[in-house]
Amino acid sequence: MELQFLGTGAGVPSKQRNVTSIALKLLDERNEIWLFDCGEGTQQQILETTTKPRKIGKIFITHLHGDHIFGLPGLISSRSFQGGETSLEVYGPKGIKSFIQTSLRVSDSHLKFQLNIIEIEETGLLFEDKGFKVYCEELDHRIKCFGYRIEEPDFQGELQVDKLKEMNIPAGPVYKRIKNGETVELNDGRVIDGKDFIGESRDGRIVTILGDTRYHPNSIKLGKNADVIVHESTFSADEGKMAKNYYHSTSTQAAKVAKEANAKQLLLTHISARYLGRAVYELENEAKSVFPNTKIVKDFDSIDIPLKRNQEEDENHD
Structure with missing residues (x-):
């Protein structure tokens, strides 16, 4: 299980960061990739990686702002041109179906695979598939916005x-x-x-990916005991008033979520173009003052999410 960040910027593309898109690579677990958001230029970013669009089986959209969805029509069309024949599922807020269907219709795009678009009507368990569970909850943004929690099934102990x-x-x-x-x-x-x-079983991993949001209890709910929380960090700690006005979070608010959720690691993304060079590390250090295991990610960073150790391994490790 691996997270690869295809875009880590906020609002508009910059020379340093493209807009938001995150790939959750489940190649060993189910030979599939799940995409979270698909900002403009995402398919161009994919060309710089080993990701094959035909391996993308599900796309989860947090909200309908352009920096999170403008790459969808191009990616969906290219997936068809590049030999993708397996079905694709897209989940997102109400309006995502109209956006995709209108884009494909106006551009006279024809797909070679089944496209299923699911508009989220109720929060909680979104679906369960091959043991994986995905939950969603509404966050606090200017428009309807969701966060997602991905739970891997537990691993049965090995035969001795x-x-x-x-x-x-x-x-x-x-x-x-x-x-x-x-x-x-x-x-x-x-x-x-x-x-x-039968040896001791091993807990499955938990990944939480949040959309744009103010500090909100649902972020903590989705991130409870997660191995990784991906949280936006659009503003610095001293810009709390601006973050509130623009329905975003500061570095320390993101860290507070990770701490209260008892998460293992916090990855900060959705970084404003105003933060360059040393300023980026200052954001990271602000968050680390609240939650030490924090990292600000950049485009093309890959973060491996290792299997959890069982009790016997913990004892040997100690």
């Missing part, structure tokens, strides 16, 4: 083959039954409980 071999239990179909946790009677009359031969 060495332990079975020590007990002279030969490999075969019985191993599958043991791995399923069944009580099994062996040919020699021994009865074993499969649960005794």
